[in-house]
Amino acid sequence: MLNLTDKAWSPYVAGVIIGLLQIPTFLLMSTALGASSSFVTVGAHIASLFDSQVSDVSYLAKHLWGAKNWWQVAVVGGIAVGAFLSMRLSGARRQTISPVWARTIGTSTLSARAPVAFLAGFIMLFGARIAGGCTSGHGISGMAQLSVGSTLAVAAMFAGGILTAALFRRA
Amino acid sequence: MSVLNAILIGLATGIVFGFVLEKSRVFEPGVIVGQMQLKNFLMLKVFLSAVITGLIVLAVMNGMFGVKLSLKPLLYKADMIGGLILGIGIALAGACPGTTLAQIGAGYRDAIFTLVGGIAGAITYGYFDVPIKAFFNEKGEKIGFDQLLGLPFWATAIGLAVILAGVLWAVERWQSWTVETGTDYDGLMGGTVQRDKTAAHLRKI
Numbered sequence: 001m002l003n004l005t006d007k008a009w010s011p012y013v014a015g016v017i018i019g020l021l022q023i024p025t026f027l028l029m030s031t032a033l034g035a036s037s038s039f040v041t042v043g044a045h046i047a048s049l050f051d052s053q054v055s056d057v058s059y060l061a062k063h064l065w066g067a068k069n070w071w072q073v074a075v076v077g078g079i080a081v082g083a084f085l086s087m088r089l090s091g092a093r094r095q096t097i098s099p100v101w102a103r104t105i106g107t108s109t110l111s112a113r114a115p116v117a118f119l120a121g122f123i124m125l126f127g128a129r130i131a132g133g134c135t136s137g138h139g140i141s142g143m144a145q146l147s148v149g150s151t152l153a154v155a156a157m158f159a160g161g162i163l164t165a166a167l168f169r170r171a
Numbered sequence: 172m173s174v175l176n177a178i179l180i181g182l183a184t185g186i187v188f189g190f191v192l193e194k195s196r197v198f199e200p201g202v203i204v205g206q207m208q209l210k211n212f213l214m215l216k217v218f219l220s221a222v223i224t225g226l227i228v229l230a231v232m233n234g235m236f237g238v239k240l241s242l243k244p245l246l247y248k249a250d251m252i253g254g255l256i257l258g259i260g261i262a263l264a265g266a267c268p269g270t271t272l273a274q275i276g277a278g279y280r281d282a283i284f285t286l287v288g289g290i291a292g293a294i295t296y297g298y299f300d301v302p303i304k305a306f307f308n309e310k311g312e313k314i315g316f317d318q319l320l321g322l323p324f325w326a327t328a329i330g331l332a333v334i335l336a337g338v339l340w341a342v343e344r345w346q347s348w349t350v351e352t353g354t355d356y357d358g359l360m361g362g363t364v365q366r367d368k369t370a371a372h373l374r375k376i
Contacts, residue, residue: 014197
């Protein structure tokens with residue numbers, strides 16, 4: 001049986017629950033689950049603090065306001081809350097950084113890891129915005145709608161990830 | 172839909188999403204890097220179960236109740252090049268955009284830098300959207316495999332769901348998820364503690 005205080009649930013149960021989240025999303029928001037465009041909404045507001053012309057940059061401007069944009073920011077913020085609650089219930093507290101980094105790229109301190117993480121985040125979102133979606137929007141949602149473009153983007157995503165991780169030491 | 176209602180729905184959705192991302196351990200950098208090294212298949216298991224469920228949910232909602240789909244257009248160059256860059260970032264981050272937030276919630280400090288980098292990347296893309304789109308020069312159609320095959324959406328979706336379920340069954344038979352979570356639930360198979368102890372012991376002798 002599933003217990004809220006368990007440290008691990010079956011990946012199949014988790015996947016089914018994530019898939020069921022498409023029901024309220026399609027019915028109430030008329031859209032599919034996604035995550036990466038929320039980074040543009042938050043980024044556009046941060047940019048507007050420094051650049052009064054943001055509303056002239058059409059891509060940033062169209063992400064500034066509106067129910068769908070703020071819905072996705074709330075989803076992504078909610079992910080942090082949900083993960084925090086689950087971690088507190090199970091007691092699976094994490095170290096400062098994952099031990100996988102010491103094993104694969106020899107990084108064991110936060111100060112050594114931080115610049116890599118920043119650069120990784122930058123590359124990740126820059127790529128996601130070129131492709132127009134990430135693991136959620138193209139992956140979980142696009143493939144569930146049989147989208148040819150999303151399937152291509154997911155294949156490319158795994159290809160990029162596999163080629164990069166092949167340069168690391170084995171986890 | 173008011174923005175406030177949208178935010179409340181989003182928060183509720185996100186909390187459930189984040190809760191199961193943490194419970195399944197798929198948010199762990201060890202799981203994501205392990206998947207990209209084709210060693211740990213937990214990410215594929217969560218991912219494909221979500222796709223299979225979504226296929227069935229949408230087959231019913233679209234096929235029986237006429238709920239409209241929300242496809243993204245097929246843009247060959249943008250999908251392939253953007254996807255490749257995204258994949259490089261995922262391997263280096265040990266996260267995808269959504270799981271970055273789960274890592275922050277679960278206590279990984281480096282994920283805060285991934286988030287800040289991600290926001291910087293999104294802003295930068297925003298300023299270069301026009302020249303990038305002009306460079307790719309693509310106009311895409313919202314096309315699904317069901318249209319390519321000339322079959323109804325619901326039938327194609329259920330067909331693919333069955334095939335993907337078969338793939339998952341085979342992968343699980345080959346390697347159980349209970350091994351893949353790792354002894355410390357960090358996705359490091361063979362156990363961090365055990366392996367590091369062995370390594371320290373080997374260095375001594």
